[in-house]
Amino acid sequence: EVQLVESGGGLVQPGGSLRLSCAASGFSFSSYSMNWVRQAPGKGLEWVSYIISSGATIYYAESVKGRFTISRDNAKNSLYLQMNNLRAEDTAVYYCARISMDDALDIWGQGTMVTVSS
């Protein structure tokens, strides 16, 4: 079964850091580009970051540029999101999503909740 499982969310104070992980199984992880997408409580979906299959190309949304770092370890079938200098507006469920061969997001994880509050 193709599966993505996120972990690492939690409650953090403004200015703090968290590292999210996404464990992939059931497919050849090293062949696929990946995204992080977030959803604030009761809100819509917002793309956060992209990483190509090799890790050589990375993009970020303007709202997180300079604060978040995406990375991957193909040997461990894992995707990561290092989040620094967190703000209240970063509070959201964070999903990892696989990018299909036609650049759509075809498989999503169950999400991990990040709450930034004092």
Add this chain to the structure above:
Amino acid sequence: DVVMTQSPLSLPVTLGQPASISCRSSQSLVFSAGITNLNWYQQRPGQSPRRLIYQVSKRDSGVPDRFSGSGSGTDFTLKINRVEAEDVGVYFCMQGTHWPPWTFGQGTKVEIK
């Protein structure tokens, strides 16, 4: 960035009746290879998004045939032939032609009358 605009944002439907959701993009989603990267997702309460439709009208594996997608260029539609109770949730359109960023519609909440 491509702006995706959905309507309506709330859609009360009677069980067994059809439902239709519109999605418009601020620029054409036709890709150079002739592919249009417009996708529809269903998000049931408390769940993560699940893709239903890709490339405007192709159903993902396991998606009931009561779901159909249509449209071209900048105007797209998701139709549910006969709404069932399990169809309750929020439906999003998403474009993957002009990225980054991938952009989503605001979401349409489908509920049973």
